[in-house]
Amino acid sequence: MLVKINSVANIGLETVPVDVEVDVATAGFPGFTIVGLASKAVEEARERVKTAIVNSGFDFPPKKITVNLAPADLPKDGAAYDLPIAVGVLAASGQLGLPNGTIYFYGELSLDGTLRPTRGILLLALFAKHKKNAIIFVPAPSAAEAGVVSGVTVIPVPTLADLVRHITGEKIIAPLPHTAYAALDEEESADFDLKEIAGQEQAKRALVIAAAGGHNVLMWGPPGTGKTMLARALPGILPPLTDAEALEVTRIFSISGLLPSGVALIKKRSFRAPHHGVSAAGVIGGGTNPLPGEVSLAHLGVLFLDEMPEFPRSVLESLRQPMEDGTVEIVRVAGHVRYPASFTLIAAINPCPCGYLGHPRRECKCTEHQIAKYRHRISGPILDRIDLTVMVAPVEIEKLSIAKEYSGLSLGSKEAKKAVIRARNIQSKRFAGTGLYTNSQMRNREVRQFGKLTAEAENFLKMAAQKYDFSARSYMRLIKVARTIADLAGEPSILPVHMAEGLQYKQLV
Amino acid sequence: MLPHRRVENWKKLPELANLRDLSHPPKELYFSGRWSPDIFTSCVAVVGSRRMTDYGRRVIEKIVPRLVFEKKTIVSGFMYGVDQYAHEVCMENGGKTIAVLGWGIEQVMEGADRKIADRIVSSGGLLLSEWKDQEATLWTFPVRNRIVAALASDIIVVEAAVKSGSLITANIARKLKRRLWAVPGEITSRTSSGTNTLIDQGYAKMWLGDTPQQLPIMKDPLVQLIQEQVLTANDIARRLGKPVSEIGAQLSLLTVTGQLVERGGKYYVSEN
Numbered sequence: 001m002l003v004k005i006n007s008v009a010n011i012g013l014e015t016v017p018v019d020v021e022v023d024v025a026t027a028g029f030p031g032f033t034i035v036g037l038a039s040k041a042v043e044e045a046r047e048r049v050k051t052a053i054v055n056s057g058f059d060f061p062p063k064k065i066t067v068n069l070a071p072a073d074l075p076k077d078g079a080a081y082d083l084p085i086a087v088g089v090l091a092a093s094g095q096l097g098l099p100n101g102t103i104y105f106y107g108e109l110s111l112d113g114t115l116r117p118t119r120g121i122l123l124l125a126l127f128a129k130h131k132k133n134a135i136i137f138v139p140a141p142s143a144a145e146a147g148v149v150s151g152v153t154v155i156p157v158p159t160l161a162d163l164v165r166h167i168t169g170e171k172i173i174a175p176l177p178h179t180a181y182a183a184l185d186e187e188e189s190a191d192f193d194l195k196e197i198a199g200q201e202q203a204k205r206a207l208v209i210a211a212a213g214g215h216n217v218l219m220w221g222p223p224g225t226g227k228t229m230l231a232r233a234l235p236g237i238l239p240p241l242t243d244a245e246a247l248e249v250t251r252i253f254s255i256s257g258l259l260p261s262g263v264a265l266i267k268k269r270s271f272r273a274p275h276h277g278v279s280a281a282g283v284i285g286g287g288t289n290p291l292p293g294e295v296s297l298a299h300l301g302v303l304f305l306d307e308m309p310e311f312p313r314s315v316l317e318s319l320r321q322p323m324e325d326g327t328v329e330i331v332r333v334a335g336h337v338r339y340p341a342s343f344t345l346i347a348a349i350n351p352c353p354c355g356y357l358g359h360p361r362r363e364c365k366c367t368e369h370q371i372a373k374y375r376h377r378i379s380g381p382i383l384d385r386i387d388l389t390v391m392v393a394p395v396e397i398e399k400l401s402i403a404k405e406y407s408g409l410s411l412g413s414k415e416a417k418k419a420v421i422r423a424r425n426i427q428s429k430r431f432a433g434t435g436l437y438t439n440s441q442m443r444n445r446e447v448r449q450f451g452k453l454t455a456e457a458e459n460f461l462k463m464a465a466q467k468y469d470f471s472a473r474s475y476m477r478l479i480k481v482a483r484t485i486a487d488l489a490g491e492p493s494i495l496p497v498h499m500a501e502g503l504q505y506k507q508l509v
Numbered sequence: 510m511l512p513h514r515r516v517e518n519w520k521k522l523p524e525l526a527n528l529r530d531l532s533h534p535p536k537e538l539y540f541s542g543r544w545s546p547d548i549f550t551s552c553v554a555v556v557g558s559r560r561m562t563d564y565g566r567r568v569i570e571k572i573v574p575r576l577v578f579e580k581k582t583i584v585s586g587f588m589y590g591v592d593q594y595a596h597e598v599c600m601e602n603g604g605k606t607i608a609v610l611g612w613g614i615e616q617v618m619e620g621a622d623r624k625i626a627d628r629i630v631s632s633g634g635l636l637l638s639e640w641k642d643q644e645a646t647l648w649t650f651p652v653r654n655r656i657v658a659a660l661a662s663d664i665i666v667v668e669a670a671v672k673s674g675s676l677i678t679a680n681i682a683r684k685l686k687r688r689l690w691a692v693p694g695e696i697t698s699r700t701s702s703g704t705n706t707l708i709d710q711g712y713a714k715m716w717l718g719d720t721p722q723q724l725p726i727m728k729d730p731l732v733q734l735i736q737e738q739v740l741t742a743n744d745i746a747r748r749l750g751k752p753v754s755e756i757g758a759q760l761s762l763l764t765v766t767g768q769l770v771e772r773g774g775k776y777y778v779s780e781n
Contacts, residue, residue, distance in 0.1 A: 201743050201753035358773050391774035393741055455603020462574040462602060464765045466718070485754070500761035501754055504742065 003091040007084040010120045012337025015127035021068040022088030028064035036069030039077040049086045056113035056161040061093040077289045079108035107139040113160040115139035119257030125149040147179040147264045192233040195412040199395040206390040212423035213484030214438030216345040221392030223355045227348040231304040235269045236413040270301035276310040290330040295322045295341035308347040309377040323385045388505040423487040452493040460496045511541040513614045524549040535639035539614035542635040554584040557591030557667035565668040571718045577604030610638040612645035654678040665690045669703030690716035
């Protein structure tokens with residue numbers, strides 16, 4: 001007897017339907033074959049399915065069983081076909097009658113017949129949403145991520161035996177209740193509050209500007225001055241993710257299998273800090289069936305590169321495409337996929353290899369040549385995409401206590417976030433219908449259209465350009481930063497003070 | 510023809526006191542634009558060759574924005590080349606400019622002249638002439654130069670050949686005891702021979718865009734603080750108890766105008 005079960009394959013963030021055809025033949029030598037470009041993980045499903053069926057108290061028919069995963073030319077990977085194959089074998093051998101309707105099965109089996117957490121459930125739910133009256137059967141431990149999708153019935157299945165009892169009507173499993181977006185709690189969103197960081201007022205201000213205008217930041221300073229702490233505080237001042245954004249981020253985490261069990265939706269902006277030993281594939285994504293890399297996991301969040309010159313050149317250069325387009329395209333034998341990768345880059349750099357150049361008390365041991373070589377590791381095209389550069393100087397012990405005295409002046413993450421949200425609202429009004437969201441995305445044409453410099457501000461800019469010998473790009477960059485500063489101040493046009501403040505964050509090299 | 514008026518009894522106007530220094534002051538004065546006495550308070554004349562080289566163009570782009578920033582009015586002779594470019598750069602930077610015409614105010618202007626004249630008037634500047642319907646001829650240009658020189662306290666010659674109208678302006682400026690400046694140029698360039706000679710003979714001082722000129726340091730608490738000690742922006746903000754955004758803006762302004770010097774994130778008072 002032949003049965004056809006519906007399932008899906010996730011190619012990158014795209015979901016395509018897969019038919020799992022199972023035939024239990026009446027004649028022929030007993031055997032179990034899977035065809036249809038199955039990977040090793042899918043091949044091994046035979047052993048899992050066989051054992052799980054037996055351990056759940058059913059019979060595994062000693063007959064010739066053929067499983068075809070159609071379309072046959074699409075490579076299939078992962079353990080998610082365990083459940084559809086097992087259900088297919090049970091149905092084809094007459095142990096289970098399948099109900100009518102649009103039903104999808106998806107999930108990995110363990111040998112005792114329980115269902116294990118499986119990645120990509122959210123994508124399946126989003127796919128099934130567009131089918132009429134669809135029901136999806138998914139592993140109970142991962143079912144929560146499908147909860148935010150409305151218009152689809154989600155059945156969280158604990159074990160294979162429970163699934164059979166549900167279908168036969170012996171014991172019904174309650175469908176997963178729909179979770180409204182607003183009902184989810186706002187998570188504590190950052191590791192540090194800006195208030196906790198002593199001194200570094202200018203670096204904090206740079207972070208506020210970066211958060212408000214979506215600018216990338218380069219922090220420059222000796223070790224132990226708080227660069228990492230500052231970067232970790234950034235997610236706390238970024239505006240909260242909108243519904244659509246949260247769904248987009250959750251999809252990426254779902255496909256990577258990084259969604260913690262029981263989490264329905266990621267509402268926190270991600271903070272990714274890959275170590276400098278990371279490979280290019282680890283950063284932009286890769287694998288036989290390409291999975292998202294750090295740039296995609298940092299989508300709509302923060303990518304922090306500590307000690308940036310220590311990263312391999314190939315890794316740094318691979319950041320160029322995502323920084324330019326906000327997406328990353330990965331090409332492998334199995335096909336090519338595109339993942340979103342629109343992040344705020346925070347780079348930290350020591351002034352020299354030993355780290356103490358310009359330190360008030362410690363001596364730098366590097367030669368001129370070493371310093372030049374160190375700085376040259378970051379290419380111009382990458383530096384070009386960084387709008388704000390800020391010095392993070394060592395804080396002296398005595399000053400730590402002085403900072404406390406003026407704590408009334410130091411900015412907390414809460415107020416900073418409010419200011420950022422205000423500035424973002426101004427921007428979304430300004431860019432309505434242009435496809436842009438933040439000032440940092442403006443190209444030269446938009447800078448001219450929306451820059452709104454007063455004549456005095458332009459005059460100041462020209463003087464600064466003369467003095468520092470700006471390139472055309474630095475010139476535009478300064479206008480963009482000044483635009484954000486003006487937005488933070490709620491000013492419709494850029495005044496000389498905004499331009500002057502922006503000049504504080506010009507590049508040092 | 511732009512709407513124009515006669516300046517009634519100009520010799521009685523305090524803002525035109527400078528013009529009375531001339532041995533042959535104009536009999537009448539006509540103008541286009543909106544008359545405001547403020548425009549005459551601090552005038553710098555930027556004059557030079559009609560055959561402006563690329564060097565001259567760059568010199569103007571460098572020096573005029575700075576003068577505008579210092580709230581100077583740019584006075585020039587409205588001739589194509591250095592004069593008109595000085596007017597244009599001044600307006601682009603939001604400054605006010607006075608163009609002293611080498612012909613009567615009623616003469617019809619065409620083409621580029623007309624466009625720049627319109628812009629000068631609409632940007633709050635003035636067109637000035639001592640004649641009503643005089644046609645432009647060889648003698649009118651050197652004659653109007655004396656008004657350019659007389660209106661300004663400083664005269665900067667950007668580019669000039671040895672025999673040129675700009676040197677006539679320079680000579681008048683010397684006689685009127687105005688401060689005379691010349692921008693040095695290549696010794697092989699004909700259009701710099703006049704300016705180089707002015708410097709060589711000691712008639713003019715060299716104008717080098719970057720050195721802070723006649724800029725008294727403001728008695729600003731920020732500058733006073735830096736005079737005592739070399740500090741970073743964070744230190745200054747903390748000591749003055751002001752937000753770092755405000756201090757940062759102030760530091761940039763003072764640095765760009767040459768009063769402070771920044772090295773490695775720390776600020777020093779400029780030596781000049």
